[in-house]
Amino acid sequence: MPTLRLALSQVNPSVGDLAGNAGLVRRWTRRAADAGAQLVLFPEMTLTGYPVEDLVFRRSFVAASQAALRRLAADLAADGLGELPVVVGYLDADGPPQISSDAQPGHGARNAAAVLHRGEVVATYFKHHLPNYGVFDEDRYFVPGDTLTVVRVGGVDVALTICEDLWQAGGPFAVARQAGVGLVVTINGSPYELNKDDVRLPLVRRRAAEAGATVAYVNMVGAQDELVFEGDSMIMGADGTLLARAPQFVEHLLLHDVELPAAPEPVGGVGELEGGMRIVRAEVSGPLPPAPGEVAVGGITEPAADEAEVWQALVLGLRDYVDKNRFPSVVLGLSGGIDSAVVAALSVDALGPDRVVGVSMPSQHSSEHSREDAENLAKRTGLDYRVQPIQPMVDTFLANLSLSGLAVENLQARVRGVLLMALSNQEGHLVLTTGNKSELAVGYSTLYGDSVGGFNPIKDVWKTLVWRLAKWRNADAARRGETPPIPENSIGKPPSAELSPGQLDSDTLPDYDVLDPILIGYVDGDLGRAGLVESGHDPAVVDHVLRMVDTAEYKRRQSAPGTKISMKAFGRDRRLPITNRWREDG
Numbered sequence: 001m002p003t004l005r006l007a008l009s010q011v012n013p014s015v016g017d018l019a020g021n022a023g024l025v026r027r028w029t030r031r032a033a034d035a036g037a038q039l040v041l042f043p044e045m046t047l048t049g050y051p052v053e054d055l056v057f058r059r060s061f062v063a064a065s066q067a068a069l070r071r072l073a074a075d076l077a078a079d080g081l082g083e084l085p086v087v088v089g090y091l092d093a094d095g096p097p098q099i100s101s102d103a104q105p106g107h108g109a110r111n112a113a114a115v116l117h118r119g120e121v122v123a124t125y126f127k128h129h130l131p132n133y134g135v136f137d138e139d140r141y142f143v144p145g146d147t148l149t150v151v152r153v154g155g156v157d158v159a160l161t162i163c164e165d166l167w168q169a170g171g172p173f174a175v176a177r178q179a180g181v182g183l184v185v186t187i188n189g190s191p192y193e194l195n196k197d198d199v200r201l202p203l204v205r206r207r208a209a210e211a212g213a214t215v216a217y218v219n220m221v222g223a224q225d226e227l228v229f230e231g232d233s234m235i236m237g238a239d240g241t242l243l244a245r246a247p248q249f250v251e252h253l254l255l256h257d258v259e260l261p262a263a264p265e266p267v268g269g270v271g272e273l274e275g276g277m278r279i280v281r282a283e284v285s286g287p288l289p290p291a292p293g294e295v296a297v298g299g300i301t302e303p304a305a306d307e308a309e310v311w312q313a314l315v316l317g318l319r320d321y322v323d324k325n326r327f328p329s330v331v332l333g334l335s336g337g338i339d340s341a342v343v344a345a346l347s348v349d350a351l352g353p354d355r356v357v358g359v360s361m362p363s364q365h366s367s368e369h370s371r372e373d374a375e376n377l378a379k380r381t382g383l384d385y386r387v388q389p390i391q392p393m394v395d396t397f398l399a400n401l402s403l404s405g406l407a408v409e410n411l412q413a414r415v416r417g418v419l420l421m422a423l424s425n426q427e428g429h430l431v432l433t434t435g436n437k438s439e440l441a442v443g444y445s446t447l448y449g450d451s452v453g454g455f456n457p458i459k460d461v462w463k464t465l466v467w468r469l470a471k472w473r474n475a476d477a478a479r480r481g482e483t484p485p486i487p488e489n490s491i492g493k494p495p496s497a498e499l500s501p502g503q504l505d506s507d508t509l510p511d512y513d514v515l516d517p518i519l520i521g522y523v524d525g526d527l528g529r530a531g532l533v534e535s536g537h538d539p540a541v542v543d544h545v546l547r548m549v550d551t552a553e554y555k556r557r558q559s560a561p562g563t564k565i566s567m568k569a570f571g572r573d574r575r576l577p578i579t580n581r582w583r584e585d586g
């Protein structure tokens with residue numbers, strides 16, 4: 001049986017940076033070649049970054065992607081890497097976009113993979129299954145492929161597939177079995193969700209069984225706006241044995257020698273199969289570069305525990321948002337409470353303490369501990385700490401404008417928002433907002449006040465998970481002999497907005513351990529009132545909570561983006577009308 005040394009390049013491309021991404025492919029192909037690889041794989045749409053959204057509709061962008069692919073093939077050959085076949089994802093089109101008046105049925109933009117060899121594009125494949133749920137809108141952008149591409153590489157037949165193709169039974173993997181391939185390559189842009197790794201692994205195993213072939217699964221790593229990609233690339237044997245698995249949340253070259261069946265027949269051209277799917281066969285001609293040295297064994301990295309995994313996802317999501325948008329630093333308000341403490345700790349982990357500014361902005365309602373806890377956090381993490389009292393500014397407003405009650409409460413949050421934006425304008429920091437998913441759900445924040453900001457690292461984190469993360473981060477630091485970043489006081493104290501004397505969240509909201517399960521059922525689970533009451537929640541509390549959630553849609557629609565970690569994050573995963581008279585309690 002032939003042995004192929006596979007190199008799965010789990011890389012971090014940037015959307016729109018065609019030259020930078022092509023450079024990434026060249027550098028990682030060089031690394032793979034130096035390690036004796038014989039087939040190198042890059043993730044879905046590596047050349048353009050993923051997802052590119054409505055850039056697909058720009059013919060200039062499509063043309064740039066097509067040109068970049070041809071140039072990449074030539075550059076790899078010029079680099080002396082032409083003998084090494086490289087599979088890379090890119091944006092292609094074989095007609096005008098579907099939305100244009102001159103669209104032709106069955107033609108348009110394509111989510112594509114190409115095989116590059118000896119300076120040429122020797123084969124292409126168009127994604128068959130276009131995800132159109134959750135955060136994905138691929139029916140809006142792409143025309144599905146209808147052909148299976150099989151490339152003979154080193155005497156082994158290799159089928160190409162792209163991401164969602166893996167998630168559907170009876171598709172290209174089934175046809176790959178009929179085509180008798182030895183290896184199915186799947187290139188992915190599969191966003192992180194908590195526990196998705198537990199779904200992906202058995203899924204890859206099922207597809208390996210369906211194809212009767214080894215499956216090489218390469219996923220991208222890094223963040224793009226609200227999505228974070230965790231990698232978790234792997235190679236699964238045809239018999240369901242996990243052969244190699246890459247670490248999550250880091251760039252990684254997964255190298256592994258795989259024994260694969262020799263191709264049974266001479267390379268054909270275009271064939272017709274029972275299911276009606278066309279097969280296009282191509283060949284990477286000539287001998288592959290030899291795989292020198294010892295046998296390459298990729299190793300198997302076990303995924304991290306839940307809190308560690310979420311923490312890493314949030315750190316990567318924040319770091320890539322800040323760096324890819326070229327911010328030198330971030331600024332946030334430090335109240336001494338748990339949310340701002342966790343966001344500060346995440347920021348320091350993502351960017352280092354020198355790139356994080358924390359501002360305590362006490363008012364007349366701020367407790368002594370709010371300042372002490374903020375200062376303690378700053379000492380523990382080493383971030384750039386500042387104190388900017390807000391009472392004189394609030395008083396000036398009140399001397400000029402007659403306000404009372406909630407208007408005065410919100411004024412304090414808004415003065416803080418103005419200060420943070422002023423520091424951003426003056427010093428260039430990105431403002432981080434700190435509302436957790438529970439607060440976003442019920443609208444417990446001041447519009448243009450504490451909700452001010454360009455990015456929200458904990459937007460998709462329920463309050464009860466914020467506490468768990470804080471405890472996990474501190475315990476993890478202690479385990480490593482480091483100073484736990486989050487003051488115990490911030491974890492232990494009852495949550496309060498401190499906008500009026502003695503105010504506590506529990507004056508307005510149910511306790512978070514009652515609130516969160518209702519919200520999880522309603523938001524993540526799409527349960528209605530009856531379903532929530534059936535699962536044991538108090539009907540009066542359910543009515544109160546659902547009303548708050550329904551009437552806060554306008555706040556969410558204006559909220560900052562933030563890293564998705566759940567199966568249903570606010571934003572694209574959950575699209576509801578703002579003007580909406582439907583109420584669950586009638």
Ligand SMILES: Nc1ncnc2c1ncn2[C@@H]1O[C@H](COP(=O)(O)OP(=O)(O)OC[C@H]2O[C@@H]([n+]3cccc(C(=O)O)c3)[C@H](O)[C@@H]2O)[C@@H](O)[C@H]1O
Pocket residue numbers: 406409410413439443444445446447448449450496497499505508554578
């Ligand atoms: N459908 C709609 N479409 C567009 N805009 C709409 C709207 N309905 C109201 N509005 C606007 O929104 C305004 C009301 O929103 P807003 O001004 O924010 O005020 P509001 O939501 O009434 O009050 C803020 C609440 O959040 C709490 N809070 C504030 C700050 C921090 C925290 C915390 O612990 O984290 C909690 C605070 O205690 C209070 O209960 C209205 O005056 C109106 O201008």
Ligand SMILES: Nc1ncnc2c1ncn2[C@@H]1O[C@H](COP(=O)(O)OP(=O)(O)OP(=O)(O)O)[C@@H](O)[C@H]1O
Pocket residue numbers: 332333334335336337338339340341359360361362363366370416434435436439450495496497498
């Ligand atoms: N005294 C303060 N100084 C600086 N920032 C503040 C202050 N009070 C509130 N903020 C900012 O506004 C956000 C909302 O805080 P608030 O205390 O009202 O509620 P919270 O959601 O419980 O947040 P936290 O747990 O961080 O206190 C805080 O996370 C912080 O960024």
Ligand SMILES: NC(=O)CC[C@H](N)C(=O)O
Pocket residue numbers: 044131136162163164165167188189190191
């Ligand atoms: N890019 C894709 O096709 C992703 C869809 C797929 N179901 C996933 O999340 O992994």
